[in-house]
Amino acid sequence: MQRYVAGRLLLMIPTLLGVAILTFLIMRVVPGDVVALRYSQAGAVSQDVIDRERRLLGLDKPIQDQFFDWMGQVVRLDFGQSLWTDRPVTEEIAARFGITLELAILAAIIASAIAIPLGVLAAVRQDSWVDYVIRVVSIGGLALPSFWLGILMILGLVVFFRWAPPLIFVPIWKDPVENLGQLIWPALSVGYRYSAVATRMTRSSVLEVLREDYVRTARAKGLRELWVVVRHALRNSLLPVTTVISLEFAFLFGGLVVTEQVFNVNGLGKLLVDAVAHRDYPLIQALVLIFSFVFVVVNFVVDLLYGVLDPRIRYA
Amino acid sequence: MFPKRVGLTLVALLLASACAPSGTPAGASPTAAGEKPQSGGELLYIVTAEPPTFDAHQSTTFATLQPISPHYSLLYKLDPADNVSKIIPDVADGMPTVSTDKLTWTIKLRQDVTFQDGQQMTAEDVVATYNKIINPPQGVTSPRKGVYAPVASVEATDKFTVTFKLKYATGSFLASLASPWNYIYSAAKLKQDPKWYEKNVDGTGPFTFVEYQKGSYWAGKKNPSYFGKDKNGTKLPYLDSYKAFFITDPNRQTAAIQSKQAMIEFRGFTPQQRDQLQRALGNDLAVQESPWVCVNYITFNTKKKPFDDARVRRALTLAIDRWSGGDALSKQTIVKDVGGLMRPKGPFAMSDADLQKIPGFYKDNAKAVDEAKKLLADAGVSNLTFNFLNRNVTTPYEPVAVFAINEWKKIGVTATHQVKETAAYLADLRAGNYDVGLDFNCDYFDEPDLQLAKFYSASGLGKGLNLAGYDDPKLDQMIDAQSRETDPAKRKQLVWDIERYAMGEQAYQVPVLWWYRIIPYLKIVRGYVIGSNHYTTMDMANIWLAKQ
Numbered sequence: 001m002q003r004y005v006a007g008r009l010l011l012m013i014p015t016l017l018g019v020a021i022l023t024f025l026i027m028r029v030v031p032g033d034v035v036a037l038r039y040s041q042a043g044a045v046s047q048d049v050i051d052r053e054r055r056l057l058g059l060d061k062p063i064q065d066q067f068f069d070w071m072g073q074v075v076r077l078d079f080g081q082s083l084w085t086d087r088p089v090t091e092e093i094a095a096r097f098g099i100t101l102e103l104a105i106l107a108a109i110i111a112s113a114i115a116i117p118l119g120v121l122a123a124v125r126q127d128s129w130v131d132y133v134i135r136v137v138s139i140g141g142l143a144l145p146s147f148w149l150g151i152l153m154i155l156g157l158v159v160f161f162r163w164a165p166p167l168i169f170v171p172i173w174k175d176p177v178e179n180l181g182q183l184i185w186p187a188l189s190v191g192y193r194y195s196a197v198a199t200r201m202t203r204s205s206v207l208e209v210l211r212e213d214y215v216r217t218a219r220a221k222g223l224r225e226l227w228v229v230v231r232h233a234l235r236n237s238l239l240p241v242t243t244v245i246s247l248e249f250a251f252l253f254g255g256l257v258v259t260e261q262v263f264n265v266n267g268l269g270k271l272l273v274d275a276v277a278h279r280d281y282p283l284i285q286a287l288v289l290i291f292s293f294v295f296v297v298v299n300f301v302v303d304l305l306y307g308v309l310d311p312r313i314r315y316a
Numbered sequence: 317m318f319p320k321r322v323g324l325t326l327v328a329l330l331l332a333s334a335c336a337p338s339g340t341p342a343g344a345s346p347t348a349a350g351e352k353p354q355s356g357g358e359l360l361y362i363v364t365a366e367p368p369t370f371d372a373h374q375s376t377t378f379a380t381l382q383p384i385s386p387h388y389s390l391l392y393k394l395d396p397a398d399n400v401s402k403i404i405p406d407v408a409d410g411m412p413t414v415s416t417d418k419l420t421w422t423i424k425l426r427q428d429v430t431f432q433d434g435q436q437m438t439a440e441d442v443v444a445t446y447n448k449i450i451n452p453p454q455g456v457t458s459p460r461k462g463v464y465a466p467v468a469s470v471e472a473t474d475k476f477t478v479t480f481k482l483k484y485a486t487g488s489f490l491a492s493l494a495s496p497w498n499y500i501y502s503a504a505k506l507k508q509d510p511k512w513y514e515k516n517v518d519g520t521g522p523f524t525f526v527e528y529q530k531g532s533y534w535a536g537k538k539n540p541s542y543f544g545k546d547k548n549g550t551k552l553p554y555l556d557s558y559k560a561f562f563i564t565d566p567n568r569q570t571a572a573i574q575s576k577q578a579m580i581e582f583r584g585f586t587p588q589q590r591d592q593l594q595r596a597l598g599n600d601l602a603v604q605e606s607p608w609v610c611v612n613y614i615t616f617n618t619k620k621k622p623f624d625d626a627r628v629r630r631a632l633t634l635a636i637d638r639w640s641g642g643d644a645l646s647k648q649t650i651v652k653d654v655g656g657l658m659r660p661k662g663p664f665a666m667s668d669a670d671l672q673k674i675p676g677f678y679k680d681n682a683k684a685v686d687e688a689k690k691l692l693a694d695a696g697v698s699n700l701t702f703n704f705l706n707r708n709v710t711t712p713y714e715p716v717a718v719f720a721i722n723e724w725k726k727i728g729v730t731a732t733h734q735v736k737e738t739a740a741y742l743a744d745l746r747a748g749n750y751d752v753g754l755d756f757n758c759d760y761f762d763e764p765d766l767q768l769a770k771f772y773s774a775s776g777l778g779k780g781l782n783l784a785g786y787d788d789p790k791l792d793q794m795i796d797a798q799s800r801e802t803d804p805a806k807r808k809q810l811v812w813d814i815e816r817y818a819m820g821e822q823a824y825q826v827p828v829l830w831w832y833r834i835i836p837y838l839k840i841v842r843g844y845v846i847g848s849n850h851y852t853t854m855d856m857a858n859i860w861l862a863k864q
Contacts, residue, residue, distance in 0.1 A: 038368060157575075164574075168561075266532050
């Protein structure tokens with residue numbers, strides 16, 4: 001087990017390095033740069049000013065020099081300065097990390113709370129009206145973009161209640177009500193879509209397990225149906241469900257882009273979009289590395305969880 | 317105290333202010349007659365982007381000015397009651413004294429101005445501020461440095477007097493001194509670190525800095541030592557505090573006003589946003605609208621065939637029926653007025669009658685279409701096809717481009733709308749990697765030196781600005797001549813000659829439609845007068861909230 005864990009941890013290094021190199025190269029291939037954008041908005045900014053600013057930011061250096069400068073910083077866990085705000089990239093990310101983390105956790109809780117009971121119910125009542133309703137609801141979740149749902153939510157709140165979610169983020173430990181008042185709406189809109197995938201996975205997984213011999217044996221022993229479903233069927237169907245929920249959680253880290261925009265939540269997704277629009281290379285590179293790191297870590301944790309959920313799985 | 321000798325420039329600006337219309341309020345007037353401003357309250361407003369830097373000297377975006385200007389003063393500023401062309405002193409103690417040769421501008425400063433750290437503001441601070449803008453130190457950028465090319469030196473003649481010496485007389489210098497970007501900084505702070513103001517705030521403005529929560533809001537509170545007073549002698553500002561919320565999504569912006577989380581947004585909403593708010597808020601809403609010193613240009617890549625041929629460019633501008641386009645597009649986006657190179661209805665605007673004589677501005681579109689077809693035939697490109705480069709910004713770029721493309725169909729021209737995200741679009745425009753592009757320009761003032769800067773030759777003063785890529789020494793001379801002309805009437809004539817030549821004869825870069833500002837806001841907000849731009853009068857000193 002220890003060797004397995006150490007091996008997986010070591011494998012993260014080339015994965016992240018590959019991501020870093022690819023991101024760096026892709027961003028240099030994409031046309032446009034931060035300086036032209038910074039001075040594009042008003043007034044007569046001459047080419048001399050733009051050239052001077054490019055030199056100041058080191059954008060006139062050969063690409064390989066820029067890459068090695070950046071890698072030299074990254075190995076010291078220094079992600080450099082944002083080209084747009086001239087502030088440390090770590091500061092920019094730290095200001096948003098907690099918000100996105102909380103939003104992703106809330107969305108995951110909402111998704112699990114919807115998906116697991118509905119998925120089980122749909123499986124147990126297969127091909128009944130209950131199953132059909134749940135399938136329609138979950139297909140709806142897949143079909144409706146979460147940002148569109150978000151726009152409808154805000155419109156509904158404003159039109160019917162003359163109220164909109166707070167504009168200022170307050171940490172949950174300072175004022176839980178205010179905090180949830182802001183984040184529960186994006187979490188609901190994302191959580192619904194997220195639950196749709198998990199509901200379908202739970203349903204098919206439970207259906208499969210319900211046909212297993214040991215479930216028939218449990219019923220034959222005279223166990224109550226609820227106990228059969230929860231103790232025997234659900235637990236054994238959790239492997240794929242856990243995988244889906246965990247990977248969706250990792251996706252949410254960088255995937256809340258439009259939802260954050262719609263609800264004006266100052267998270268990492270919105271930061272990434274702004275960074276790409278501004279061609280803020282150090283910030284993009286750091287964010288992509290963080291998203292990749294979260295993804296790799298979540299994958300790793302899920303693999304370890306398999307052993308807990310299914311005692312037959314052993315790591316060599 | 318008014319100086320004995322005031323340059324003709326000043327006269328020009330005052331004349332301009334007399335004939336220029338200000339905003340057109342609908343609903344409540346900014347401050348109704350007889351209404352006494354009330355003190356107190358917190359102004360909550362929306363800023364639709366976030367400031368990349370706190371240092372306005374280095375910025376070109378309204379996102380810096382709108383939340384941060386309340387902390388700063390300028391040497392001169394636009395009168396908040398006019399906000400179009402009337403320039404008044406801010407930390408200056410009266411209008412400048414201008415020598416007879418118009419080369420020496422002497423400015424007395426107020427002696428009751430202090431920075432928020434308690435230091436008294438003196439001439440040294442103004443000199444350090446302008447030196448930073450005109451001759452930026454190592455590591456500091458000054459995007460508008462070129463605007464101050466006429467300045468030979470800035471000196472502190474005594475503790476409260478600043479003298480600007482010019483290399484040549486120019487008609488735009490007072491406007492340059494009233495630039496909303498030129499916050500007065502502390503000489504001591506700049507000496508300590510020329511980049512100090514990029515991340516810190518210390519000004520002489522009506523509000524002190526409270527807090528900046530990234531991606532969320534900027535807050536300030538009343539500066540008790542602010543020097544400003546209103547015409548009745550009441551100390552400014554009226555407000556106790558303000559919060560500027562950063563909201564980028566248009567739906568969320570509208571929802572914030574509709575739910576009264578925010579009271580106003582100072583850049584401008586679309587007609588649809590205005591209508592939605594009017595339906596929802598009824599009498600609680602006021603609206604002000606005004607022509608805007610922002611315009612979209614159709615820019616022809618004159619380095620590429622057939623756009624190096626003036627006949628082709630003229631044909632393409634002729635085909636566009638701007639007059640009916642303005643009526644139609646103003647219902648769906650933020651463009652409206654037809655104008656030349658200077659803002660329509662502005663102090664330098666050509667009359668409609670004269671404008672209609674220039675190709676592309678005829679009222680008789682059928683005649684224009686016939687003339688355009690003939691020009692294309694003469695140039696041998698009757699069935700012209702090309703890519704029309706645009707940025708992926710809906711308001712107003714996409715509808716304006718679609719309109720132009722449809723107009724070109726009338727003369728047998730097929731343009732493919734090539735929409736790119738802003739960074740890629742700018743890269744292509746600057747590299748000359750396009751056929752025809754939709755360019756844009758926004759300024760803080762109706763001033764030919766600002767609006768004509770991008771018409772200089774691409775290899776000369778227009779380097780990086782003139783994206784059409786042409787070199788035209790004749791046009792350079794014409795632009796220089798108007799800049800150095802200090803007689804306002806003569807200057808107007810020179811500007812109009814430039815418009816006839818650059819738009820009509822050569823058609824290098826032709827305006828489509830000028831933008832139109834729409835500011836819907838909660839009626840409790842008083843004292844704000846819409847201007848022809850979204851940069852000036854953002855210090856919030858004169859804004860107050862009516863008690864409900």
